[in-house]
Amino acid sequence: xxxxxxxxxxxxxxxxxxxxxxxxxxxxxxxxxxxxxxxxxxxxxxxxxxxxxxxxxxxxxxxxxxxxxxxxxxxxxxxxxxxxxxxxxxxxxxxxxxxxxxxxxxxxxxxxxxxxxxxxxxxxxxxxxxxxxxxxxxxxxxxxxxxxxxxxxxxxxxxxxxxxxxxxxxxxxxxxxx
Ligand SMILES: [Zn+2]
Numbered sequence: 622x623x624x625x626x627x628x629x630x631x632x633x634x635x636x637x638x639x640x641x642x643x644x645x646x647x648x649x650x651x652x653x654x655x656x657x658x659x660x661x662x663x664x665x666x667x668x669x670x671x672x673x674x675x676x677x678x679x680x681x682x683x684x685x686x687x688x689x690x691x692x693x694x695x696x697x698x699x700x701x702x703x704x705x706x707x708x709x710x711x712x713x714x715x716x717x718x719x720x721x722x723x724x725x726x727x728x729x730x731x732x733x734x735x736x737x738x739x740x741x742x743x744x745x746x747x748x749x750x751x752x753x754x755x756x757x758x759x760x761x762x763x764x765x766x767x768x769x770x771x772x773x774x775x776x777x778x779x780x781x782x783x784x785x786x787x788x789x790x791x792x793x794x795x796x797x798x799x
Pocket of ligand 1: 696697698699710711712713714715
């Protein structure tokens with residue numbers, strides 16, 4: 622189920638109005654619980670979160686997305702891949718990891734259709750989250766583009782593609798059946 626943003630705003634607005642009205646009438650924002658009738662104190666506040674995440678040490682990854690490429694990092698000592706890429710190796714503390722463009726081919730390990738979405742994802746249509754084993758030997762977890770989920774089979778060949786996430790329009794990676 623997709624709830625358009627305007628619809629969400631309306632839902633939140635009407636909820637806030639209701640609590641306001643109860644507070645006006647009763648003097649307290651207290652409502653009965655739906656199932657038990659037990660009194661509930663309603664603490665409603667609107668939150669807008671903004672995260673600022675430093676990406677200078679993994680900027681190559683984001684530059685890669687702009688070129689339609691997906692990069693991982695690799696520890697030359699331990700020969701281990703990190704994806705999503707990280708700047709430091711947790712095994713040998715090496716800060717000078719190699720940047721490797723992922724070949725992008727792999728095999729589907731598992732997937733799930735998300736139709737009960739977190740509040741901030743309600744404006745997206747139901748989406749498929751999948752895990753695939755890449756040819757390089759590490760797993761990728763991300764959204765999967767698939768026309769008919771009922772035909773999706775574990776073990777099917779998949780590839781990583783870079784596409785925009787709408788409606789926001791930012792570049793990100795998806796799995797797709799080959
Ligand atoms: Zn290492």
